[in-house]
Amino acid sequence: xxxxxxxxxxxxxxxxxxxxxxxxxxxxxxxxxxxxxxxxxxxxxxxxxxxxxxxxxxxxxxxxxxxxxxxxxxxxxxxxxxxxxxxxxxxxxxxxxxxxxxxxxxxxxxxxxxxxxxxxxxxxxxxxxxxxxxxxxxxxxxxxxxxxxxxxxxxxxxxxxxxxxxxxxxxxxxxxxxxxxxxxxxxxxxxxxxxxxxxxxxxxxxxxxxxxxxxxxxxxxxxxxxxxxxxxxxxxxxxxxxxxxxxxxxxxxxxxxxxxxxxxxxxxxxxxxxxxxxxxxxxxxxxxxxxxxxxxxxxxxxxxxxxxxxxxxxxxxxxxxxxxxxxxxxxxxxxxxxxxxxxxxxxxxxxxxxxxxxxxxxxxxxxxxxxxxxxxxxxxxxxxxxxxxxxxxxxxxxxxxxxxxxxxxxxxxxxxxxxxxxxxxxxxxxxxxxxxxxxxxxxxxxxxxxxxxxxxxxxxxxxxxxxxxxxxxxxxxxxxxxxxxxxxxxxxxxxxxxxxxxxxxxxxxxxxxxxxxxxxxxxxxxxxxxxxxxxxxxxxxxxxxxxxxxxxxxxxxxxxxxxxxxxxxxxxxxxxxxxxxxxxxxxxxxxxxxxxxxxxxxxxxxxxxxxxxxxxxxxxxxxxxxxxxxxxxxxxxxxxxxxxxxxxxxxxxxxxxxxxxxxxxxxxxxxxxxxxxxxxxxxxxx
Numbered sequence: 268x269x270x271x272x273x274x275x276x277x278x279x280x281x282x283x284x285x286x287x288x289x290x291x292x293x294x295x296x297x298x299x300x301x302x303x304x305x306x307x308x309x310x311x312x313x314x315x316x317x318x319x320x321x322x323x324x325x326x327x328x329x330x331x332x333x334x335x336x337x338x339x340x341x342x343x344x345x346x347x348x349x350x351x352x353x354x355x356x357x358x359x360x361x362x363x364x365x366x367x368x369x370x371x372x373x374x375x376x377x378x379x380x381x382x383x384x385x386x387x388x389x390x391x392x393x394x395x396x397x398x399x400x401x402x403x404x405x406x407x408x409x410x411x412x413x414x415x416x417x418x419x420x421x422x423x424x425x426x427x428x429x430x431x432x433x434x435x436x437x438x439x440x441x442x443x444x445x446x447x448x449x450x451x452x453x454x455x456x457x458x459x460x461x462x463x464x465x466x467x468x469x470x471x472x473x474x475x476x477x478x479x480x481x482x483x484x485x486x487x488x489x490x491x492x493x494x495x496x497x498x499x500x501x502x503x504x505x506x507x508x509x510x511x512x513x514x515x516x517x518x519x520x521x522x523x524x525x526x527x528x529x530x531x532x533x534x535x536x537x538x539x540x541x542x543x544x545x546x547x548x549x550x551x552x553x554x555x556x557x558x559x560x561x562x563x564x565x566x567x568x569x570x571x572x573x574x575x576x577x578x579x580x581x582x583x584x585x586x587x588x589x590x591x592x593x594x595x596x597x598x599x600x601x602x603x604x605x606x607x608x609x610x611x612x613x614x615x616x617x618x619x620x621x622x623x624x625x626x627x628x629x630x631x632x633x634x635x636x637x638x639x640x641x642x643x644x645x646x647x648x649x650x651x652x653x654x655x656x657x658x659x660x661x662x663x664x665x666x667x668x669x670x671x672x673x674x675x676x677x678x679x680x681x682x683x684x685x686x687x688x689x690x691x692x693x694x695x696x697x698x699x700x701x702x703x704x705x706x707x708x709x710x711x712x713x714x715x716x717x718x719x720x721x722x723x724x725x726x727x728x729x730x731x732x733x734x735x736x737x738x739x740x741x742x743x744x745x746x747x748x749x750x751x752x753x754x755x756x757x758x759x760x761x762x763x764x765x766x767x768x769x770x771x772x773x774x775x776x777x778x779x780x781x782x783x784x785x786x787x788x789x790x791x792x793x794x795x796x797x798x799x800x801x802x803x804x805x806x807x808x809x810x811x812x813x814x815x816x817x818x819x820x821x822x823x824x825x826x827x828x829x830x831x832x833x834x835x836x837x838x839x840x841x842x843x844x845x846x847x848x849x850x851x852x853x854x855x856x857x858x859x860x861x862x863x864x865x866x867x868x869x870x871x872x873x874x875x876x877x878x879x880x881x882x883x884x885x886x887x888x889x890x891x892x893x894x895x896x897x898x899x900x901x902x903x904x905x906x907x908x909x910x911x912x913x914x915x916x917x918x919x920x921x922x923x924x925x926x927x928x929x930x931x932x933x934x935x936x937x938x939x940x941x942x943x944x945x946x947x948x949x950x951x952x953x
Contacts, residue, residue, distance in 0.1 A: 301343035304352065308335050311360065315374055318353045322346065329375040332362055354397040358444060363399045385442055397444045404439045404452055408459050411437050417458075418451055466515045468506075469525055474532045475607060476505035476512050483512075483527055503528075510607060541600040544610070549617045551590035551597050557616070558597070558609055562586040565605050621888045623790035623798060624896060625750070626741040628881040629806055634874070635732035641851075641868030644723035660713065660726065730872075738806070740786045743887070747791050751803075755783010758809055761816050782807045782819060790884060796832035798884040804838060806878075824880055832886045840879040847872045901930050 302321065306314055311334050319326040338356055354364055363377045365385060375383060385401045406414060411432035418439065422428040428443030430451070439455060441448045471479065480503050487500050501516030501524040514524050546554070566586070586601040588609075599609055643661070645651040677694075713726045744750030757779040766773040787803040805823040812818070822841065830836040852858070852867030859866075887893045905927045912924040 301345060302349040303343050304338065304340040304349070306336055306338050308337060310334075311336050311362075314356070318349075319372075322350060322353075325371050326364075327371060327373045329373070329379075331376055332374055334360060336360060351397070358397040363397070363444070365399050388445075397446060399443065400445045400448055401440065401442045402448050402452060404441065404455050406437050406439060406455065406459050410434075411439050414455065414458060415439065418455060421451060421454060422447065465518070465521065466513060467521055467525060469512045469514060469528050469532075471510050471512065471528075471532045473603060475603065476507055476510050479512055479528055479531050480505040482531060483524060486527070507607070507611065510604070540603065540606060541598065542606060542610075544597045544599065544613050544617075546595050546597065546613075546617045548619050551592060551595050554597060554613065554616060555588055555590045558588045558599070558612060559586075561612055562588065562601065562605055562609060565608055619889075620746045621792050621886055622743055622745050622893065623792065624741065624743045624885040624887055625786075625788045625790060625800065626739065626883045626885070627786055627804060628883075629738040629740070629784065629804075630877070630879050630881075631737075631806070632735050632877040633732065634876075635730070635872070636874075637728075637730040637870070637872040639726070639728045639868075639870045640864075641726050641870075642723065642865050643726075643868075644721065644865075646721050660724070732874075738784050740784055742786060742788065743893075744788070744790060747789070749787065749789040751785070751787040753781055753783055753785045755781060755785070755807070758782045758817065758819070780819065782809055792886060793829070796886065797829055798832065798886060799827065799829050800882065800884060801827045802838060802882065804880055804882075806880075822878060828882075830882070830884050833883065835881055835883045838880040838882055840877075842877050844875045845873070898930055901927065905929070 311332060312328055314336055315326055315328055315332075318324075336356060340352065344352060357364060357374065358377070361377050362374055365373045365375060365383045367373065368386075373383065383399075385399045387401045387403070389402070412434050415430065415432040418441075419430045422430045422441070422443060428441075428447055430439065430441055432439045441451050443451075483503050501514050501520040503524060504513045505511075506513055512528050514521050514528070516524070586605055586609075587599065588601075589598045590596075591598060597613065599606065601609060643651075713724060715722065715724045738754070740752060740754060742750045742752045758781075759777045760780050762776045762778045764773065764775040783806075785803070785805040785807075789801040791799040791801075793799055803823070803825050805821065807819055807821040807823075810818045810820045824839045826838055828836050828838065849870040850857075850867060851869075852863070856865075857863045857867035885896070887896065908924065908926045912926050916922050916924060
């Protein structure tokens, strides 16, 4: 019973399948297979199965594929056309076929097909019909960002079509049915070809590129926009280096612009022209020699380059370059090409130059110690021990001066009125000048002992010297300009003397020498923040008088260094230590231990000196930086004066110390909106 029912179901299925085959109208021939289709009220799933069986293809149907179809073919179709007929039927009912690389086909809704594994095709294998494909189109001449919205209007987005653009690579990616995608590709290629823009360069012979561009742009600005499509308006750029005009745009637009430019590039009626250049930073007199050299070189190059007869004749006209010092301007008469070159040179040279603040630090620390001890004695019988070592006073000279300083009694004989001789004694005061001069040269402790006909002097002195000198000279100068300064005095120095006949009309020649702290520097700002400095630093002082003239201590450094902006560099230094010992003694007796000090004089000195010189450059490129540095220095001096003002002047309590006025040139910013509202509210409350 069951077997019979099963066979009955098989027979019914075969009969149904045969009826469908009959409805499809399939006909076979010996030479080729041809197909005819006639489906009326057929379930779409059955339709897909019949086609898959007929074409021998494996088809996977999405569960969402539902519905009935009604379609009829009145002509026979080969296999390829029958497959396209199958795709078109599915496309009409909102479904698409996605072909997998392994040959399996999937039938899904068209709206979901773009997310499936749609094959990527290129120009060599474009695809055809209603098969789902993806193509990447490279756009060469127009922007895909502007082209994208236009192409989306022609795409079948409801039936699975999708258009997107990648701006960085300027490409467009299209997904959809092959016929629709190929149509969009043809539209893109047509628009891309219409937007093709080329570039032409027009070299000018007489006119200036900047002037021509201004005229042409003004013409297109006044008459072009609003009347002519924007893509037909060319883009024009001036190249001052070669005196050329660069024109880009559509062919028709470029042709019109080039024709207009050539008409404007006409020869001037006057062969020469004169222009006045007012300089902002450079000095007119300094630029004259530079410009004259440039114009001479241009004329030589023009004569040697084999130009036209007109160019060679125009070069015979000499270029005139004059400086007007009162207005700091240049008056130049030259040919147009020479004038353009000179104008470019002036523009590059007339710039604000950077400045350099150079601060030097000179530090000298001196320590000196000295000890002098001596014993001298003398006897009336003629014996004497005398030294002139260190700062001692000779005992012999001191004894003579002491004798001259004593009061003396002199006996005199005078004839009286009665013609008789009368004797009397007169006391004469001694001369203290010689003794005063000798005692004026005594340093330290000097003690004298006189006993009977013996006299002795003991002298001892100890010296201690400490000095700390700090000088910070600073000077500001422009880049590549020498600056110098001196803080000191001019000291007269005798350079020669002469006397006339019989020693009459004698005279001396005197030269004045600068003594103090000198700084001479020439900065050069290199690429970046480095500064090359050519420095002459000198520290000098008067040390004392000599038998001929005065003596001057001098320490100088001449060097060239490279320092970073705001960096400290040591220029040089001197560190020395000097120990001297001087002994004057009586032979043999001065060598006796302890007792030998009675027969000698000792002088010992020790000196240690440290001298270092530092320098720091600071680049000042704008007025704001200069204002900040100046304000800092000004504020420092004013604060020092305020301290003195608060302390007052000794013995003059009602006098005020001088004080610099307050710096009021600082930039004041307007109040913020919140501050303004607060000020308004405070006014209302008042």
